[in-house]
Amino acid sequence: MTLKLYFDLMSQPSRALYILLKNIKCNFTPVPVDLREAEHYSEEYTKINRFQRVPVIDHNGFVLTESVAILKYLSREGIIPDSLYPKDSxxxxxxxxxxxxxxxxxxxxxxxxxxxxALDPIITGKTPDPKTLQGYERRMENALGTFNDLWLGQGKPFVAGDHISVADLLAACEVEQPRMAGYDAIAKYPNIAEWMGRVRDHFNPHYDEGHVILNKIVRNKSKMAPKL
Amino acid sequence: MTLKLYFDLMSQPSRALYILLKNIKCNFTPVPVDLREAEHYSEEYTKINRFQRVPVIDHNGFVLTESVAILKYLSREGIIPDSLYPKDSxxxxxxxxxxxxxxxxxxxxxxxxxxxxALDPIITGKTPDPKTLQGYERRMENALGTFNDLWLGQGKPFVAGDHISVADLLAACEVEQPRMAGYDAIAKYPNIAEWMGRVRDHFNPHYDEGHVILNKIVRNKSKMAPKL
Known part of the structure; x- marks a missing residue:
């Protein structure tokens, strides 16, 4: 069996798959695709994924895009264990x-x-319009509020109930992303804060390994600008 | 076995599930939820779906939201045949x-x-800002272009290759929606036009039955305003 993962740790679902495959001790070949160097737009990579995005897997020559489709496929193929992606219908x-x-x-x-x-200002050199940005922040907070209240506020420790699953990992990697834009959901949403701790604990040390670059950017945002 | 489908034919994924269940001759109970009468916000419906959206299924008491999750579940339960949702991994x-x-x-x-x-102007009584609308149209055309070229331009008759599947039906119901806002993708995207004909043929007479209200609105848009 050969399994290649094309990924970049700046991409949320890439991180989720990377952390997951490490956590389940899968013998895979990590193939970094540097989004900041626009490697996903290269002719070579476009032949692998015509949509020019990460993550992608190549499993014994079968190339598959879309992180959620990849999770389902790896579950069916017995690579993700039942404990993280239940077999029960x-x-x-x-x-x-x-x-x-x-x-x-x-x-x-x-x-x-x-x-x-965080990203457009670096690419375009322009500061975002405050009203536009406010709209995006409001929509994100609506989403985080729904996640906090309607998913995590049901009296169960994890997204799908009593047991941790791939859903928790995918969600956590998404909630980490706006931290690079100075927004910390943990400070505002108590259910998210407690749940993030549980998810991180379960998937560590690989969770922190997958977030090394992100955490470095959060600590020192100025480091992002020169590379982009 | 009892299967209830909570739906409204104004909702794209509702139409897809309604047409599919009719097409596969599933003995289900259709439960209309009138979005235009805000029935999805009622206390009674919120108890069924805390997200206040359609479609939802109730399968022998197991309530499930999210159309794609519903498709997967109905496939696993043997309700959707292999011919429309393949069992092969x-x-x-x-x-x-x-x-x-x-x-x-x-x-x-x-x-x-x-x-x-089409919808916001009826609800708010305000005409959309032309520049804003242009942005939404541009993004939709980018999406339709990608669908036309990268999904349907691969020399295969259907989204997932040589055989029709639930993916085609879900996609077709989405592409129908902007027709109610005066936008006809068929006129502009030749691959979409040919493919839509194949999908409609396969799922008819139920495809047209599921689109009766939509087609009536397209024919006479003024009928939409009084009800909303």
Missing amino acids: KQAARVEEFLEWQHAGLRLHCAMFFRVK | KQAARVEEFLEWQHAGLRLHCAMFFRVK
């Missing part, structure tokens, strides 16, 4: 209910806030 | 790759254009 459905909701329910809003506040 | 992954991509890749942009151009 109803339990799997609870995990998948979140995996589907998060695309437009959480990921979109955290990613857009990060992009408009 | 790699073939399933190709279908799921699209199911995951479409959330932010296609659905978001078609839905937002419909909302900003």
